[in-house]
Amino acid sequence: MKKFNKIDSTIVPLPVENVDTDQIIPARFLKATTREGFGENLFRDWRYLPDGSPKTGFILNDPSVKGEILVAGKNFGCGSSREHAAWSIEDYGFRVVVSSFFADIFKNNALNNGVLPVQVSQVFLNGLFQIFETNQTAKISVDLEKQIITNNDTGDSEHFEINEYKKYCLTNGYDDIDYLLSIKEEIATFEKN
Amino acid sequence: MAVKTLFDKIWDNHIVKTVNAGPDVLYIDKHFIHEVTSPQAFAGLEKRKIAVARPDQTIATADHNVPTKDQHLPIKDALSRKQVETLTKNCERHGVNLYGLNHPYQGIVHVIGPELGITQPGLTIVCGDSHTSTHGAFGAIAFGIGTSEVEQVLATQCILQPKPKKMRITIKGDLVKGVEAKDLILYIISKLSTSGGNGYFVEYAGSAIESLSMEGRMTVCNMSIEMGARGGLIAPDQTTFDYLQGREFAPKGKDFEKSKKEWLQLRTDEGAVFDKEITFDASDITPMITYGTNPGMGIKIADAIPSEKSFEDDSEKSTFIKSLDYMGLQSSEKLLGKPVDYVFIGSCTNARIEDLRTVAEIVAGKQKATNIKAFIVPGSKQVEKQAIKEGLDKVFEASGFELRQPGCSACLGMNEDKIPKGAYCVSTSNRNFEGRQGPGSRTFLASPQTAAATALTGVITDISRLN
Ligand code: SF4
Numbered sequence: 001m002k003k004f005n006k007i008d009s010t011i012v013p014l015p016v017e018n019v020d021t022d023q024i025i026p027a028r029f030l031k032a033t034t035r036e037g038f039g040e041n042l043f044r045d046w047r048y049l050p051d052g053s054p055k056t057g058f059i060l061n062d063p064s065v066k067g068e069i070l071v072a073g074k075n076f077g078c079g080s081s082r083e084h085a086a087w088s089i090e091d092y093g094f095r096v097v098v099s100s101f102f103a104d105i106f107k108n109n110a111l112n113n114g115v116l117p118v119q120v121s122q123v124f125l126n127g128l129f130q131i132f133e134t135n136q137t138a139k140i141s142v143d144l145e146k147q148i149i150t151n152n153d154t155g156d157s158e159h160f161e162i163n164e165y166k167k168y169c170l171t172n173g174y175d176d177i178d179y180l181l182s183i184k185e186e187i188a189t190f191e192k193n
Numbered sequence: 194m195a196v197k198t199l200f201d202k203i204w205d206n207h208i209v210k211t212v213n214a215g216p217d218v219l220y221i222d223k224h225f226i227h228e229v230t231s232p233q234a235f236a237g238l239e240k241r242k243i244a245v246a247r248p249d250q251t252i253a254t255a256d257h258n259v260p261t262k263d264q265h266l267p268i269k270d271a272l273s274r275k276q277v278e279t280l281t282k283n284c285e286r287h288g289v290n291l292y293g294l295n296h297p298y299q300g301i302v303h304v305i306g307p308e309l310g311i312t313q314p315g316l317t318i319v320c321g322d323s324h325t326s327t328h329g330a331f332g333a334i335a336f337g338i339g340t341s342e343v344e345q346v347l348a349t350q351c352i353l354q355p356k357p358k359k360m361r362i363t364i365k366g367d368l369v370k371g372v373e374a375k376d377l378i379l380y381i382i383s384k385l386s387t388s389g390g391n392g393y394f395v396e397y398a399g400s401a402i403e404s405l406s407m408e409g410r411m412t413v414c415n416m417s418i419e420m421g422a423r424g425g426l427i428a429p430d431q432t433t434f435d436y437l438q439g440r441e442f443a444p445k446g447k448d449f450e451k452s453k454k455e456w457l458q459l460r461t462d463e464g465a466v467f468d469k470e471i472t473f474d475a476s477d478i479t480p481m482i483t484y485g486t487n488p489g490m491g492i493k494i495a496d497a498i499p500s501e502k503s504f505e506d507d508s509e510k511s512t513f514i515k516s517l518d519y520m521g522l523q524s525s526e527k528l529l530g531k532p533v534d535y536v537f538i539g540s541c542t543n544a545r546i547e548d549l550r551t552v553a554e555i556v557a558g559k560q561k562a563t564n565i566k567a568f569i570v571p572g573s574k575q576v577e578k579q580a581i582k583e584g585l586d587k588v589f590e591a592s593g594f595e596l597r598q599p600g601c602s603a604c605l606g607m608n609e610d611k612i613p614k615g616a617y618c619v620s621t622s623n624r625n626f627e628g629r630q631g632p633g634s635r636t637f638l639a640s641p642q643t644a645a646a647t648a649l650t651g652v653i654t655d656i657s658r659l660n
Contacts, residue, residue: 022605023627027607033232033276034236035233045632074388075421079418083321104392105337112342165213176353177345177348179212
């Protein structure tokens with residue numbers, strides 16, 4: 001897993017609520033047996049017409065909009081548990097997703113793939129959407145160590161939550177399996193009792 | 194001894210240890226896997242050069258990506274075929290029991306676990322699929338996980354999970370005649386919204402829940418995830434024991450009696466505290482249907498779609514407008530009488546034998562409407578076999594319904610069973626997301642009864658008014 005520390009980036013806004021994982025990556029693209037290449041089909045049906053040509057008006061198709069931070073409406077990642085959703089977001093190049101609310105399974109999947117879900121207040125979220133309206137090149141910084149997200153343009157910042165263990169994993173590029181394998185003996189003892 | 198909820202009793206019993214200021218290491222009793230969310234997890238094991246820790250606690254099936262016609266022939270779609278073959282190879286290499294295509298036990302993972310008696314009270318169960326919550330109907334802690342977590346469980350039989358908060362949803366009184374478990378859960382989700390259960394594990398209780406059959410309880414627990422809950426569970430009782438007795442992997446004879454004694458302890462103690470309690474009155478529930486593009490957008494079937502004006506919050510209003518636009522519907526429109534094109538009876542929510550019997554009873558001796566294409570996809574080989582044994586296949590055929598072979602099918606449209614762009618489908622499945630049943634498909638979620646009645650009339654129909 002890639003290490004995560006601090007990111008300064010412009011944002012890609014997606015002001016839609018309840019973005020489900022079927023939208024992030026539709027089921028018909030889940031036939032792969034490897035983890036790579038899902039970015040191509042990220043938001044497939046919002047991004048492309050049935051003939052494969054890009055839909056004008058969708059944010060990812062706007063060449064002037066780039067960034068490593070995806071900012072979305074509340075309850076992002078609901079629905080199917082498919083980790084392919086986190087893979088496609090990571091593969092596309094996002095390192096952070098900001099929303100006012102995340103679905104549980106998506107949050108875990110993102111964290112397990114070095115993508116940081118940052119939960120902010122609705123007010124802060126709206127502020128991010130607004131700043132984009134006036135200045136597309138405004139930068140946002142996300143500091144995992146300090147657990148602070150800052151709107152560099154306005155100076156507004158907000159603290160975000162992450163559990164200590166997950167923070168440790170992300171900053172060190174360490175994953176859960178490494179940890180679980182390291183306590184194998186304890187698991188074996190538990191099994192015996 | 195401290196009073197505890199049912200959820201706490203099972204969870205606490207499975208904690209190997211708690212990571213400092215972090216999640217619990219939870220021991221998993223049963224791990225179900227399928228072809229779509231497991232290949233990358235097995236690849237991870239290969240990379241680390243480790244074996245599956247507990248192949249005897251791992252159960253595999255092929256369901257999401259399999260054809261529902263001519264299952265005896267090689268799978269036509271090359272990518273689907275490869276995925277199913279990869280599962281077969283991985284199971285062989287690691288000694289995992291696979292109920293693959295053409296096996297008499299094959300079927301949708303959440304249908305076969307219970308029907309084989311693998312799903313039992315008090316267990317922890319996971320699967321790389323969000324509807325794993327289904328198994329909670331037996332008084333088990335069951336929840337969906339991502340592929341990295343599948344790899345964790347394959348490697349160590351444990352998973353790192355923060356303990357969720359607890360919610361109890363009590364349904365008082367009796368369900369009105371003609372109201373099914375599906376209506377009950379669609380009603381709950383419409384009240385709580387698609388994110389109302391986020392962060393919680395739900396216990397369903399109350400007389401209306403207790404009077405449900407096991408199949409009905411599974412339908413309710415299945416859709417817990419659609420309100421964002423991590424899972425749902427119901428305390429085991431005589432209904433649970435009667436269902437389990439005699440099933441292939443359930444304890445037998447004296448062992449069963451012994452297990453039953455333990456299972457009887459699995460209830461929430463008097464006075465145990467939940468983080469949230471919600472109560473509904475069963476008499477308020479009628480047949481339900483969804484109109485929008487998430488399962489929380491449900492209404493009583495005879496009601497109108499809400500009016501745009503009823504949304505005060507701007508972003509909720511725009512979500513609503515976007516949904517109706519996708520669905521080709523109007524604010525304040527009534528759905529009763531609206532013509533539809535497809536009726537799909539299937540999925541882990543409603544493709545058990547009881548569901549097929551319900552449909553057969555309604556359509557027997559009648560013809561489906563000519564504008565409707567109706568297909569029924571049984572949840573498992575055993576459901577299919579039982580349906581044929583009872584002659585339901587003949588009933589369906591005579592009524593113009595097509596009976597297919599088991600799999601997830603048009604629930605997620607991963608195989609060729611797709612609803613065409615713009616077409617309306619009344620579906621007994623669990624998700625009405627944009628494109629869920631195929632690109633551009635438009636889904637109305639409803640109960641098997643409503644689906645059957647709609648197939649007969651060709652328009653959205655209130656079963657209580659069908660004669
Ligand atoms: S039937 Fe649908 S919801 Fe159930 S496991 Fe299959 S795809 Fe998932």
